Amino acid sequence: MNNLIFNFKSKDSKKIKNPKNLLGGKGANLSEMGRMGLPVPPGFTISTKVCEIFYKDKKKLNSKLTNQIKKEIKKIEKDVSKKFGDLKNPLLLSVRSGARVSMPGMMDTILNLGLNDKTVVALANKTSNGRFAKDSYRRFIQMYGNVVMGVESYNFEELIENYKLTKGVLLDTDLDEEDWDGLINDFKNVVKEKTSKDFPQDVYHQLFGAISAVFLSWESKRAKVYRKLNQIPSEWGTAVNVQSMVFGNMGNDCATGVVFTRNPSDGSNDIYGEYLINAQGEDVVAGTRTPQYITKKARKEAKVVDASMEESMPEVYHKLYKILKKLEKHYKDMQDVEFTVESNKLWILQTRSGKRTSKSAVKIAVDMVREKLINKNDAVLRVDPNSLDTLLHPTLDERSSIKVIANGLPASPGAVSGKVVFSSEEAERLNEMMQDTILVRVETSPEDIQGMHAAKGILTSRGGMTSHAAVVARGMGRPCVSGSSEIEINYDKKVFKTSSTEIKEGETITIDGSTGRIILGTVPTIKPEISGDFSKLMSWADKIRKLKVRTNSETPLDTQTARDFGAEGIGLCRTEHMFFDEERILSVREMILSKTLDDRSNALKKILPHQKKDFMEIFKIMHGLPVTVRLLDPPLHEFLPKSDKEISEVANVVGSDKKDIESRIEELHEQNPMLGHRGCRLGISFPEIYEMQCRAIFEALADLKKNKQKFAFPEIMIPLVSTEAEIKIMKDLVINTARKVQKENKTKIEFLVGTMIELPRAAIKADDIAKHAEFFSFGTNDLTQTTFGISRDDSGKFLNDYIDNKIFTIDPFVSIDDGVKDLVEIAVSKGKKQNKKIKLGICGEHGGDPKSIKFCSKAGLNYVSCSPYRVPIARLAAAQAELTKNKN
Ligand code: ADP
Ligand code: MG
Ligand code: MG
Numbered sequence: 001m002n003n004l005i006f007n008f009k010s011k012d013s014k015k016i017k018n019p020k021n022l023l024g025g026k027g028a029n030l031s032e033m034g035r036m037g038l039p040v041p042p043g044f045t046i047s048t049k050v051c052e053i054f055y056k057d058k059k060k061l062n063s064k065l066t067n068q069i070k071k072e073i074k075k076i077e078k079d080v081s082k083k084f085g086d087l088k089n090p091l092l093l094s095v096r097s098g099a100r101v102s103m104p105g106m107m108d109t110i111l112n113l114g115l116n117d118k119t120v121v122a123l124a125n126k127t128s129n130g131r132f133a134k135d136s137y138r139r140f141i142q143m144y145g146n147v148v149m150g151v152e153s154y155n156f157e158e159l160i161e162n163y164k165l166t167k168g169v170l171l172d173t174d175l176d177e178e179d180w181d182g183l184i185n186d187f188k189n190v191v192k193e194k195t196s197k198d199f200p201q202d203v204y205h206q207l208f209g210a211i212s213a214v215f216l217s218w219e220s221k222r223a224k225v226y227r228k229l230n231q232i233p234s235e236w237g238t239a240v241n242v243q244s245m246v247f248g249n250m251g252n253d254c255a256t257g258v259v260f261t262r263n264p265s266d267g268s269n270d271i272y273g274e275y276l277i278n279a280q281g282e283d284v285v286a287g288t289r290t291p292q293y294i295t296k297k298a299r300k301e302a303k304v305v306d307a308s309m310e311e312s313m314p315e316v317y318h319k320l321y322k323i324l325k326k327l328e329k330h331y332k333d334m335q336d337v338e339f340t341v342e343s344n345k346l347w348i349l350q351t352r353s354g355k356r357t358s359k360s361a362v363k364i365a366v367d368m369v370r371e372k373l374i375n376k377n378d379a380v381l382r383v384d385p386n387s388l389d390t391l392l393h394p395t396l397d398e399r400s401s402i403k404v405i406a407n408g409l410p411a412s413p414g415a416v417s418g419k420v421v422f423s424s425e426e427a428e429r430l431n432e433m434m435q436d437t438i439l440v441r442v443e444t445s446p447e448d449i450q451g452m453h454a455a456k457g458i459l460t461s462r463g464g465m466t467s468h469a470a471v472v473a474r475g476m477g478r479p480c481v482s483g484s485s486e487i488e489i490n491y492d493k494k495v496f497k498t499s500s501t502e503i504k505e506g507e508t509i510t511i512d513g514s515t516g517r518i519i520l521g522t523v524p525t526i527k528p529e530i531s532g533d534f535s536k537l538m539s540w541a542d543k544i545r546k547l548k549v550r551t552n553s554e555t556p557l558d559t560q561t562a563r564d565f566g567a568e569g570i571g572l573c574r575t576e577h578m579f580f581d582e583e584r585i586l587s588v589r590e591m592i593l594s595k596t597l598d599d600r601s602n603a604l605k606k607i608l609p610h611q612k613k614d615f616m617e618i619f620k621i622m623h624g625l626p627v628t629v630r631l632l633d634p635p636l637h638e639f640l641p642k643s644d645k646e647i648s649e650v651a652n653v654v655g656s657d658k659k660d661i662e663s664r665i666e667e668l669h670e671q672n673p674m675l676g677h678r679g680c681r682l683g684i685s686f687p688e689i690y691e692m693q694c695r696a697i698f699e700a701l702a703d704l705k706k707n708k709q710k711f712a713f714p715e716i717m718i719p720l721v722s723t724e725a726e727i728k729i730m731k732d733l734v735i736n737t738a739r740k741v742q743k744e745n746k747t748k749i750e751f752l753v754g755t756m757i758e759l760p761r762a763a764i765k766a767d768d769i770a771k772h773a774e775f776f777s778f779g780t781n782d783l784t785q786t787t788f789g790i791s792r793d794d795s796g797k798f799l800n801d802y803i804d805n806k807i808f809t810i811d812p813f814v815s816i817d818d819g820v821k822d823l824v825e826i827a828v829s830k831g832k833k834q835n836k837k838i839k840l841g842i843c844g845e846h847g848g849d850p851k852s853i854k855f856c857s858k859a860g861l862n863y864v865s866c867s868p869y870r871v872p873i874a875r876l877a878a879a880q881a882e883l884t885k886n887k888n
Contacts, residue, residue, distance in 0.1 A: 004053075005068050007044045007075060008034035008243075022047045024098030024239030029351050036330060038323060038348050042079040043243030044072045045098070046211065051237030054215045061208055069207070069242075076244050085203035089126055090119040092136070092245040095210040097217060099238040102352065103226055106238060107217035108147050110210050111281050112140035112245060116201040124177075132250050134180035139280065141187040141199060144206065148213040151194045159186050171289075173278070207242070214240045231809065246347040248340040249280040255341040257309065258284055259294050259320070260354045261328040264336075267360030269367060271324055272298060273337075275309050280340075294320075319346050327351050332373050333382075334364050358387035366533040376540045377883055383537065385850045385877040389413045390514050391534060392565070392869050393479065394525040403520045405509075406498040408459065408484025410516040411470035416457040416479050417510040417522040420503055422494050424451020428582075431455070438509055440496055442489055444469040446638055450580050452478060453555075457511045459518065461487050461496075464796050465814070471792075471845060475552065477561065477869040479513035487518070530565070530872070538566065538872060541879035547856065548863035549874045550626070552843060554578060556617040562868035566875055569625035569712070570618070571777060571865020572843035575693055576634050578614050579607075585639065589650045592636045593664050597688065599654070604692040611696035612703075619700060623710035628777060628843070628865075629697055630756070631690050631730075632682055633719040635673040640665050674791060679720020680730050690730070691737050698741035701749050715752040715839075717777060722761040724768035731772045754839070757827050758782035766827035770834035777865075778824055780844030780852075784812050787820050813845065816852040821859070828859055841865055850877035857881035 006013045006023060008031045013019060019028035027045030034040045050065060061069075073091075077083050082091035092114040097106045115123065115137045124133035145151040163183060164170065175183075188199045200206050217223060218238045227234060248256035257275025262268065274291035276284050284291045292306045293299040294317070299308040310317045320339060323346070327335045336354035340347045356364065365379040374382070393414030396402065418436035421427045424447065427437045431454035439455035441448065443463045452458055452472055458480040460469045465482065473480030489496045494505040501520070503509060510519040550571035551562035559570065579588045584607060591603035619627060641647045641661075651658045670676040683690040697714055704711040718730045731753045742749055754775030757763050759782070766776070785792055792813050802808045812820070824842075831838050841863040846852035848866030853874055856864050858881070866874050 003047060004050050004065065005044055005046055005072055006031060007072065008040055008042065011035075013045075020100050021236075022049065022239070024048060024100055024241075025102060025352060026096060026098030026350060027239045027241050030241060030243070032330075033327075033348060033351060036326070038326075039346060041244045041246050041347055041349070042076045043093075043241060044076075046240040046242065048100075048237040048239050051215050051218060051239070052235075054212070055237075059212070059216065061212060066204075066208060069211070070204070072242070073207075080244050082244075084114055084207075085116075085119060087118055087122050090114055090122050092123075093207065094241075094243050094245055095207070095214065096241040096243065097214040097238050098241050099218075099232075100236055101230075101232065103223065103232070103238075106220075106223055107214045108143065109281065110140070110143045110147060110213075112136045113144070113206050113210055114203045115140045116203065116206075118201075119203070127250060129250060130177040131180065132247070134177050134184060135249060136247070136280070138180050138184050138187060141184065141191065144210065145187065145191045145199065147217075148209050149191060149195050149197065149199075151191055155190050155194065156187055159183060159190065173289075211240050211242070214238060243349075246340050246342045246345075246349075247280065248276075248342060249278055250342060252278055253313075253341070253344045254278055255309070255313065256280060256284060257291070257294065257339055259324065259337050259339065261324045261335045261337070262354075262360070262364055264334070264354055264356040264360055267356065267363030267367070270297060271295060271321060277312070313341065313344070316341050316344060316346050323348060329373065332368070332378075334360075358383070358390050361387060362391070362537055363533050366536050377544065379537060380541050380544060380876065380879050381883055383876065385873045385880065388873050388876065389869070392528050392530070392872060393477070393514065394528060395514065396510070396512050396517075396519075397524040397526050400524050402517070402523055404517050405501055405503075405520050406484055406486035406518045408461075408481040408486070408516045408518060409465055409470070410512075410514055411465055411467075411482035412458075412473035412478060412480035413514040414457075414477070414479035415510060415512040415514065415523065415525050417508055417525075418456045419506050419508055420496070421455070422489070422491055422505055424448045424454070426505070427451040427455040438511055440487075440489060441469070442491075443467060444472065446634070447642075449577065450582075452476060457513065458482075459484065459487075459509075459511050461485065461489050464799070465811070467796055468793060471813075473513075474869070475845075475867040476558070477867065479511055481511045481513055481516050481518060484516075484518060534872075538875055541876045542566070545875065545878035545882050547853070547861065547878040547881065549871055549878060550628075550841065550863050550865040551868050551871055552847070552865050553868055554614075554618070556614075556621060558868050559618050559621045562871055563621060565868060565871040567625075567868065567871045568863070570622055570627040571841050571847070571863060572717075573618060573627055573629045574633065575611065575630060576632055576638075578611055579632075579639060581610070584610050586649060586653060588639050589641055589646075590653050591689070592639055592668070593650060593654055593661055595656075595664075600686070601688055604688060608692050608696050611693060612700045615697050615700035616704060619704060619712040619714070620709060622712040625712055626715055627712040628715040628717050628754075628775075628841075629693075630717040630719050631680075631693050633679050635670060635676050635678040636682065637665075637668045637670060637673060640668065674785065680718050680726050681720065683718070683730055683733065684726065687733055690733055694734050694737040695741060698738055698749055698751075699745070702741060702745040702747050705747055705749075706745070713750065715754060715775060717775075718753070718755045719779070720758060720782070721755040721769060721773075722759045722765075724765070724771065727755050727769050727772045752839070756782075756843070757824075759786050760823055763823040763827040766830040767834040770831040770838055773831075773838070774835075775839035775841070776827060776831055778827070778840075778842040778844065778861075780816060780820060780824075780842060780846045781813065783823065783844070784817060784820050787817070787823060788812065815849050816846045816855055821855055824855075825859055828861070832860075848874055850874075850880070853877040854881040854884070858885065 013031045023045045082089045084091045094111045096109045120137040124130040142156045146153045191199045248254045255277045259273025263272040273294040276291050293308045296308045296310045334354045335351045338350040361383050365382040368374045369379045396415045418438040421437045427439045436456045438457045440459045460482045470482045487496045510523045548568045550569040551567035552572040553559045554577045587606040594600040651661045721727045752774040754773045756779040757776045758779030840861045843865040847864040848870030
């Protein structure tokens with residue numbers, strides 16, 4: 001079998017294993033449609049293999065190839081009874097690029113190839129339509145001059161615009177044959193002037209030039225940049241499609257258009273698209289004329305008077321409708337189809353899977369199962385889990401007027417409006433007064449947690465998609481636009497500036513964390529719906545997946561949200577966030593700054609009832625499901641007073657000098673707090689803190705039991721363990737505290753004790769640790785930080801350089817790194833060897849990332865845990881992981 005050139009109708013291409021690899025996406029579908037007997041203009045595909053040969057032959061088409069191409073042209077000539085370059089009835093061609101995946105940056109299509117000063121006259125005579133022939137020729141000179149000869153298109157546009165000005169007309173359609181004649185001359189002169197070459201008159205010269213230009217465009221700068229961004233290998237190469245022309249610009253019984261087999265924005269089963277009468281090629285998308293609707297229904301809904309295709313060309317419309325149904329049945333997916341009508345005859349020029357919104361993706365997948373086009377597994381695989389994000393948050397009502405004042409990164413989805421505030425305190429103050437705010441900061445830090453909670457949305461001028469603001473906002477489900485370099489914040493004056501305006505504190509803005517838009521004033525939003533098709537799809541996913549999905553949550557609100565989204569427990573309940581509450585922070589500070597054990601115990605006694613109350617709430621909401629509570633983790637200095645006022649307050653309560661407090665703060669200062677006195681190291685130094693926390697957990701459970709209320713199953717998690725001795729000491733502490741509480745309350749409480757695996761030593765020595773741990777939860781945020789020795793909060797400064805230099809292909813804090821994967825696998829295998837029943841989970845940000853979830857499923861973990869708003873994403877991703885477990 002010759003694998004270089006394939007006629008659309010040839011049976012050879014049916015035998016190809018991966019037709020898209022050899023023929024490109026467009027070519028593969030053209031030949032598939034050809035074999036289905038659809039009206040595709042005759043033509044052939046020059047395969048990606050030829051692209052390879054072209055580059056090997058020093059960017060030339062060798063004579064063997066040019067001879068084969070000539071033979072194929074002969075076939076087309078026979079098919080359509082026209083001749084390439086003929087002076088009576090000339091065949092015209094289109095030359096179209098087509099890689100495996102659709103790729104902006106590749107060469108634009110050249111239409112009307114084969115026209116020259118003589119054939120254009122023949123075409124005019126043959127069609128008795130001089131205007132059409134001249135219009136086609138000038139289009140060809142424009143396209144060929146631009147993409148093959150490198151003359152920038154504005155040179156041509158300018159000539160047309162100037163000409164229309166002198167003639168006093170507005171539209172291209174107002175120009176007649178003589179007008180185009182003059183312009184054709186001008187175009188040829190521009191080509192000569194810019195390239196010192198005449199516009200080629202030899203039709204084969206034109207054809208080989210165009211084919212070579214397609215191959216050359218594979219290595220163009222634009223294409224290379226696109227490949228890099230989308231991780232497309234440069235070896236793939238592109239195919240070229242050569243096809244006889246059909247004309248949508250020959251008169252009013254001609255048209256060209258684009259149509260989807262279903263509505264791509266809401267998924268309804270109505271064909272949807274646009275067309276233009278008497279037009280060619282990309283006129284529909286070029287925006288020079290307003291296209292009309294395909295269906296009468298869409299036209300009416302849009303309240304437009306211009307006739308739809310259904311009304312103006314009813315017969316052709318019905319043919320098109322039938323073909324669209326056939327295509328959808330054949331490809332079993334929604335199709336995006338390009339067509340042209342020449343003198344009332346319909347031609348199909350392209351089909352491919354249509355791009356769609358997440359809402360329509362879900363609807364189409366579920367509908368197609370109902371229609372028995374696909375099965376449930378197919379449907380589950382059809383929807384991109386990450387795209388669900390937009391369905392889980394309010395979105396802007398795009399029908400309202402939207403005035404964008406600046407843009408930033410779409411860091412956390414959802415749209416909200418609120419008053420601009422520049423400090424966390426102000427956000428909290430207004431929150432108490434039931435007012436919605438947008439917290440605007442250069443960047444955020446752990447002290448802003450309360451303010452971020454109090455605000456409805458977060459906007460920062462610095463920091464990327466994994467900055468503190470972005471990560472915390474996603475975790476909380478707060479919309480966030482981060483790193484908007486277009487805004488300039490002045491904290492002193494309490495304003496931020498954009499290029500066009502200045503916004504003062506208290507003014508209302510809207511941020512759209514799904515697109516990164518910053519908008520003046522309030523914009524109405526549309527509430528998410530997790531019912532109907534969406535919940536149906538989720539129920540299919542739940543039946544397929546083996547991996548459980550838990551959530552990271554420490555507030556009753558988040559816990560309830562997560563449970564509503566289908567969370568099967570809590571994988572990480574951080575206890576320190578409970579410390580930041582205004583009422584409690586003073587007692588926490590008192591506890592930290594106490595000089596004696598007695599003082600500390602007193603302060604802890606004040607905190608205990610608060611923690612207990614928090615746990616009771618959470619245990620109630622998660623009744624019947626496991627809740628993993630992590631004991632205190634961050635370095636103590638995070639809780640320390642900063643302002644003078646705060647220091648005086650604490651001095652007052654502790655009953656000591658301000659100076660004393662200041663020197664204690666000095667003492668607690670650490671050079672490298674991330675690697676400092678934190679995690680179980682705190683529990684070793686101050687066991688009374690962990691005892692208080694365990695007591696709060698167990699007393700909460702004892703009370704719930706006494707009150708005959710339903711409660712969750714507790715799993716006590718010790719953070720930052722790296723040695724066997726640490727986990728042993730901490731486990732004893734937990735068990736002893738449990739004993740005391742059980743005795744005091746004369747009740748029995750079931751619980752597990754386990755550890756986070758977040759340090760390389762813990763992963764490597766997992767067998768020792770598993771002697772005392774009943775579960776492991778992989779804290780992949782810290783594990784990534786400590787494996788690389790990179791601080792996540794500082795990585796923004798060099799991450800881009802690392803990506804530019806191909807050291808990282810993706811931010812390792814977003815998608816789990818290979819080295820970290822190895823550590824997880826070591827820990828899993830050693831942990832299981834020591835303790836067959838050990839429970840395994842992950843609670844880092846990666847727990848909500850579909851790629852990482854696939855790894856977790858493979859690695860044999862029992863569950864993933866992610867932020868409440870990612871729970872449905874993780875459920876779907878876990879099902880996909882199960883369905884594709886034998887593929888990589
Ligand atoms: P893209 O990859 O950008 O979609 P295409 O190769 O599909 O590029 O070409 C762009 C447009 O050119 C098509 O939508 C179609 O209208 C027009 N076109 C391509 N081939 C032909 C042809 N053989 N006859 C008429 N028009 C064509
Ligand atoms: Mg295009
Ligand atoms: Mg196309």
